[in-house]
């Protein structure tokens with residue numbers, strides 16, 4: 624038995640969610656009385672995953688992993704799991720994680736649970752708590768299968784850095800071009816922005832902002848806070864903002880520590896993607912806007928007045944004014 628954790632990195636930078644997944648994997652391994660083995664693929668981050676609790680770190684490289692391909696990654700992860708008696712595989716529920724987890728589950732003959740938000744209960748069984756129905760409900764799922772794949776929602780599990788240093792071991796797997804039947808021809812990446820799925824602070828806006836030309840208020844506040852920017856679906860449909868910022872049932876699901884929503888009504892489809900945020904602050908002219916029911920802090924006011932005042936105050940507090 625072992626817990627295998629896929630530690631995702633992007634061009635030599637580990638994602639923060641990878642550290643959360645390793646901490647989760649270690650805590651789970653401790654409960655199960657086994658080891659936590661972190662697996663990095665390709666150009667790994669410089670951090671020592673031992674400090675987050677990994678007992679071993681394995682690293683796989685090779686030409687087939689130079690560009691991300693879900694089939695190649697899934698084959699590698701399941702091969703490593705099989706070679707190390709890894710019966711539980713932990714993957715962070717990022718875009719990458721979501722695309723590989725079902726493939727890994729098939730290859731590893733495992734039960735798959737997505738949307739995990741808490742440590743598994745292992746007394747007399749194996750039960751995990753997960754979000755359900757677009758985050759409107761919580762389900763407790765009991766897994767009766769020997770092999771398991773869990774995807775853990777980023778920002779659900781706090782990292783711990785109380786482990787020992789380890790040295791990554793290079794390992795080989797038998798993944799070749801013939802194992803992948805899709806080819807990534809090109810990739811366009813946004814640079815210089817805080818990735819929405821990783822962000823701890825998010826400033827978001829909706830149709831109440833009236834037009835793309837007013838988004839400087841959102842961007843300025845996000846810059847001052849060190850936050851990512853997001854938007855409602857109609858805003859991206861009207862191309863005021865890129866689709867990569869669309870949060871909700873049909874967009875990205877996020878769980879930041881603070882979600883500031885200006886001029887967003889709070890429709891159930893929007894809440895599906897942001898309702899699990901730790902603190903929600905809503906700015907809306909309509910005191911009856913549904914979003915206020917989900918808010919921790921509500922400001923009944925005009926975003927065109929409130930956002931500049933918030934920016935001024937944040938700059939004063941941060942000494943940026």
Ligand SMILES: Cc1cc2nc3c(=O)[nH]c(=O)nc-3n(C[C@H](O)[C@H](O)[C@H](O)COP(=O)(O)OP(=O)(O)OC[C@H]3O[C@@H](n4cnc5c(N)ncnc54)[C@H](O)[C@@H]3O)c2cc1C
Nearest residue numbers: 829830831855856871872873886887888892893907908926
């Ligand atoms: C199948 C399906 C899937 C969907 N998926 C998504 C999804 O993933 N994400 C998503 O967001 N939506 C989704 N929607 C759409 C959703 O139902 C709502 O229509 C949408 O979220 C509304 O966007 P909004 O709040 O920006 O706009 P509106 O509903 O137009 O709300 C604008 C809000 O701004 C307020 N306002 C106006 N002026 C100001 C001002 N000056 N200052 C402050 N407040 C102001 C208004 O009072 C109002 O509450 C989906 C719908 C369907 C049917």
